[in-house]
Amino acid sequence: MTAIFQGRAYAMVTDHQDDASSCPWNEREAELLAITLELLQEHGYDRLSVEAVATKAKASKATMYRRWPSKADLVLAAFIQGTRDTAIPPRTGSLRGDLLEIGRATCQQSKEHMRTMRAVLNEMSHNPGLQDAMQEKFGLQRKMVIDGVLAAAVERGEIDASAINEEIFDLLPGYLVFRSLVSDRPPTEDTVRAVVDSVLLPSLMGARGR
Amino acid sequence: MTAIFQGRAYAMVTDHQDDASSCPWNEREAELLAITLELLQEHGYDRLSVEAVATKAKASKATMYRRWPSKADLVLAAFIQGTRDTAIPPRTGSLRGDLLEIGRATCQQSKEHMRTMRAVLNEMSHNPGLQDAMQEKFGLQRKMVIDGVLAAAVERGEIDASAINEEIFDLLPGYLVFRSLVSDRPPTEDTVRAVVDSVLLPSLMGARGR
Amino acid sequence: MTAIFQGRAYAMVTDHQDDASSCPWNEREAELLAITLELLQEHGYDRLSVEAVATKAKASKATMYRRWPSKADLVLAAFIQGTRDTAIPPRTGSLRGDLLEIGRATCQQSKEHMRTMRAVLNEMSHNPGLQDAMQEKFGLQRKMVIDGVLAAAVERGEIDASAINEEIFDLLPGYLVFRSLVSDRPPTEDTVRAVVDSVLLPSLMGARGR
Amino acid sequence: MTAIFQGRAYAMVTDHQDDASSCPWNEREAELLAITLELLQEHGYDRLSVEAVATKAKASKATMYRRWPSKADLVLAAFIQGTRDTAIPPRTGSLRGDLLEIGRATCQQSKEHMRTMRAVLNEMSHNPGLQDAMQEKFGLQRKMVIDGVLAAAVERGEIDASAINEEIFDLLPGYLVFRSLVSDRPPTEDTVRAVVDSVLLPSLMGARGR
DNA sequence: TCATAAGCGAGACGGTACGTCGTGTCTTACG
DNA sequence: CGTAAGACACGACGTACCGTCTCGCTTATGA
Numbered sequence: 001m002t003a004i005f006q007g008r009a010y011a012m013v014t015d016h017q018d019d020a021s022s023c024p025w026n027e028r029e030a031e032l033l034a035i036t037l038e039l040l041q042e043h044g045y046d047r048l049s050v051e052a053v054a055t056k057a058k059a060s061k062a063t064m065y066r067r068w069p070s071k072a073d074l075v076l077a078a079f080i081q082g083t084r085d086t087a088i089p090p091r092t093g094s095l096r097g098d099l100l101e102i103g104r105a106t107c108q109q110s111k112e113h114m115r116t117m118r119a120v121l122n123e124m125s126h127n128p129g130l131q132d133a134m135q136e137k138f139g140l141q142r143k144m145v146i147d148g149v150l151a152a153a154v155e156r157g158e159i160d161a162s163a164i165n166e167e168i169f170d171l172l173p174g175y176l177v178f179r180s181l182v183s184d185r186p187p188t189e190d191t192v193r194a195v196v197d198s199v200l201l202p203s204l205m206g207a208r209g210r
Numbered sequence: 211m212t213a214i215f216q217g218r219a220y221a222m223v224t225d226h227q228d229d230a231s232s233c234p235w236n237e238r239e240a241e242l243l244a245i246t247l248e249l250l251q252e253h254g255y256d257r258l259s260v261e262a263v264a265t266k267a268k269a270s271k272a273t274m275y276r277r278w279p280s281k282a283d284l285v286l287a288a289f290i291q292g293t294r295d296t297a298i299p300p301r302t303g304s305l306r307g308d309l310l311e312i313g314r315a316t317c318q319q320s321k322e323h324m325r326t327m328r329a330v331l332n333e334m335s336h337n338p339g340l341q342d343a344m345q346e347k348f349g350l351q352r353k354m355v356i357d358g359v360l361a362a363a364v365e366r367g368e369i370d371a372s373a374i375n376e377e378i379f380d381l382l383p384g385y386l387v388f389r390s391l392v393s394d395r396p397p398t399e400d401t402v403r404a405v406v407d408s409v410l411l412p413s414l415m416g417a418r419g420r
Numbered sequence: 421m422t423a424i425f426q427g428r429a430y431a432m433v434t435d436h437q438d439d440a441s442s443c444p445w446n447e448r449e450a451e452l453l454a455i456t457l458e459l460l461q462e463h464g465y466d467r468l469s470v471e472a473v474a475t476k477a478k479a480s481k482a483t484m485y486r487r488w489p490s491k492a493d494l495v496l497a498a499f500i501q502g503t504r505d506t507a508i509p510p511r512t513g514s515l516r517g518d519l520l521e522i523g524r525a526t527c528q529q530s531k532e533h534m535r536t537m538r539a540v541l542n543e544m545s546h547n548p549g550l551q552d553a554m555q556e557k558f559g560l561q562r563k564m565v566i567d568g569v570l571a572a573a574v575e576r577g578e579i580d581a582s583a584i585n586e587e588i589f590d591l592l593p594g595y596l597v598f599r600s601l602v603s604d605r606p607p608t609e610d611t612v613r614a615v616v617d618s619v620l621l622p623s624l625m626g627a628r629g630r
Numbered sequence: 631m632t633a634i635f636q637g638r639a640y641a642m643v644t645d646h647q648d649d650a651s652s653c654p655w656n657e658r659e660a661e662l663l664a665i666t667l668e669l670l671q672e673h674g675y676d677r678l679s680v681e682a683v684a685t686k687a688k689a690s691k692a693t694m695y696r697r698w699p700s701k702a703d704l705v706l707a708a709f710i711q712g713t714r715d716t717a718i719p720p721r722t723g724s725l726r727g728d729l730l731e732i733g734r735a736t737c738q739q740s741k742e743h744m745r746t747m748r749a750v751l752n753e754m755s756h757n758p759g760l761q762d763a764m765q766e767k768f769g770l771q772r773k774m775v776i777d778g779v780l781a782a783a784v785e786r787g788e789i790d791a792s793a794i795n796e797e798i799f800d801l802l803p804g805y806l807v808f809r810s811l812v813s814d815r816p817p818t819e820d821t822v823r824a825v826v827d828s829v830l831l832p833s834l835m836g837a838r839g840r
Numbered sequence: 841t842c843a844t845a846a847g848c849g850a851g852a853c854g855g856t857a858c859g860t861c862g863t864g865t866c867t868t869a870c871g
Numbered sequence: 872c873g874t875a876a877g878a879c880a881c882g883a884c885g886t887a888c889c890g891t892c893t894c895g896c897t898t899a900t901g902a
Binding site: 059066 | 848
């Protein structure tokens with residue numbers, strides 16, 4: 001199951017994961033990305049300079065550019081590494097529990113990486129490859145998780161398969177991300193509960209009652 | 211009624227609107243912002259240069275920097291001007307119609323200004339003032355519109371006031387914006403219809419049946 | 421006699437001199453030039469800005485440019501005004517006394533206006549008019565004074581007219597100016613005495629002894 | 631003997647001379663300075679732009695500013711390089727010949743670098759370091775040459791050591807430089823001859839006759 | 841064992857944009 | 872009308888960063 005979750009971009013990175021402990025150069029790479037992430041969070045995309053990352057890491061610019069051909073790539077890689085290890089939320093046994101768990105995880109992640117995501121978003125406009133990478137990583141991964149949760153709910157008989165809508169499978173994480181990134185009202189636990197209890201569950205289970 | 215819709219920021223701006231036609235310097239300012247917006251849409255934030263805007267407008271850099279102390283301010287102003295005149299969606303007489311209309315307007319606006327919004331979003335991280343400005347402009351304005359629509363629906367007896375939830379009043383526009391800005395699946399009419407028909411209306415009217 | 425001393429450039433300015441007390445606008449003009457001179461001495465040509473002069477004088481740039489069409493003209497005018505009133509050294513009755521007096525006056529003037537002279541010199545490279553003006557003012561004026569002194573000495577029988585050389589009539593002031601402007605060893609009274617006693621007088625009176 | 635002629639500043643520079651041919655970066659530096667000098671002669675200090683030099687040399691502004699922290703430093707360096715290689719005038723065997731030779735060399739150099747010298751002069755007012763550099767380079771170098779010439783004349787018995795005066799050792803070059811830079815009457819061969827024959831030699835040899 | 845290479849730090853380089861400042865022209869509004 | 876105020880087009884200043892490059896130096900392998 002896990003394998004399915006990993007799209008190309010995701011795999012591209014995770015393939016090296018095992019090497020990280022054995023191969024010293026991947027440790028270095030990870031360190032560089034970590035510093036990138038740190039400076040990114042602190043100063044934002046524009047005010048982040050590859051030079052500063054190199055200096056702080058006592059590396060040279062050539063080393064940076066050998067690994068990531070441009071600042072945008074560097075930032076993307078840092079972002080991916082920063083979000084890679086986010087655990088896939090565990091199953092709780094009930095649809096409501098699973099959704100709340102997804103919401104909770106989304107909130108945490110989107111708050112933590114707010115600046116980075118904004119930076120990557122901004123870069124996406126010019127970089128179709130980045131667009132795809134993000135989509136593959138986030139869109140697909142998210143879809144898999146939610147599909148899994150809903151499928152389990154259907155299997156448990158909690159909802160009808162007909163209530164599932166392709167168009168809005170990411171309504172929960174999407175809205176929460178919106179609240180973190182765009183609006184000035186970051187999501188709280190109440191937000192998650194409200195979306196799940198007053199919107200999603202009525203919608204998903206509404207058909208049942210009829 | 212219209213007055214209520216306009217938050218402070220909105221009013222603050224629209225108050226000058228009349229001046230724009232009478233005062234020549236505001237025409238010039240508007241022209242500069244329009245060019246900024248154009249180049250911004252075309253090339254994105256990073257690849258936009260103040261110099262290019264000035265050149266295209268046959269203005270000088272000093273003129274630009276006299277009005278907007280930095281590139282970020284310029285872009286924000288351009289964005290605000292670009293979205294200022296977005297008409298408030300008309301009332302259709304039914305909750306469903308109003309919501310669809312809001313969704314449609316949100317889709318159009320967020321698609322049109324996608325790159326600009328991403329750029330402004332990115333800038334927001336460093337500029338708390340920008341944060342507030344955006345919130346005032348978008349958060350409040352959006353809230354007013356939706357509150358109005360829902361209040362009308364309550365008045366019409368379509369829904370119970372108790373079904374309205376502060377936490378998620380912007381679920382519809384929020385999700386649509388997310389789809390435009392973040393996900394790789396820009397919203398379509400189907401998306402709007404799906405959110406309204408299978409999510410919002412069941413949620414809002416669900417309480418009725420009980 | 422005085423009239424002869426005044427070349428074109430000199431006259432151009434001094435013609436207004438009488439007006440200065442009666443016509444208020446010339447007082448203003450003199451004030452502007454004085455401020456220019458002051459800032460010039462303080463900051464040098466490059467770091468002097470017309471804007472600063474205008475601001476300090478509570479005048480507007482237009483006022484400055486109406487009177488002096490460029491920064492160079494302004495500086496030249498300021499310099500001329502600054503040196504205009506330098507009294508022609510009085511006659512002492514002996515050649516040696518006169519020469520020492522000329523030397524003393526040159527030293528004082530060239531030290532006082534060192535920066536200004538350097539600035540004007542620099543500007544002269546591009547501005548032939550300035551070249552002429554300077555020449556007329558300084559070259560001619562200087563020549564007249566020295567010619568007068570030497571003629572008096574000849575008349576007194578101190579020297580032969582044949583000892584006077586057109587090519588080097590300004591050797592004394594020239595060398596002193598050089599010492600002030602170019603070398604790092606500004607002239608002292610000893611310098612003047614040395615030039616007069618060990619160089620000029622031997623040269624001028626040498627022919628006598630034979 | 632030659633070694634004695636070279637003051638510290640002179641040696642300081644000429645020591646690098648050999649490197650210039652072997653080290654490629656010094657060739658580049660020399661090229662940049664040569665272009666600077668060329669544009670400086672052509673347009674003068676104010677109208678010279680670092681950007682233009684960089685463009686003409688197919689270099690970047692950063693390269694210029696890395697080597698010379700400001701336009702003034704650049705111009706000074708260009709001037710020093712431009713005058714560095716000026717050959718020390720050869721000895722002719724007689725005091726008169728040596729003085730004429732010094733005069734001739736001074737005339738040529740001061741005419742050739744008139745604009746540059748004026749620019750550097752102007753800059754000196756604000757830059758004490760430049761003051762010292764110039765003094766070291768020109769004052770000392772000039773003094774060495776003249777001292778050497780006079781010493782040789784003493785040795786030959788042409789003049790008395792007592793006729794030499796510290797205060798005016800640079801009277802010849804000083805006056806010639808004055809004529810080039812300040813006055814509108816650039817020195818000619820006649821000027822040199824007149825100064826040497828009717829002023830310097832009488833002064834230096836006058837004591838003998840008595 | 842030694843050399844040949846591969847990766848590295850350091851940092852110069854050509855570009856490009858930034859944001860500032862000064863010049864000289866022009867317009868507006870006041871007296 | 873002359874003036875103070877100051878906007879404007881132009882263009883140079885000096886800074887910072889990008890992405891490329893060349894240098895030596897260190898390792899780490901392969902003859």
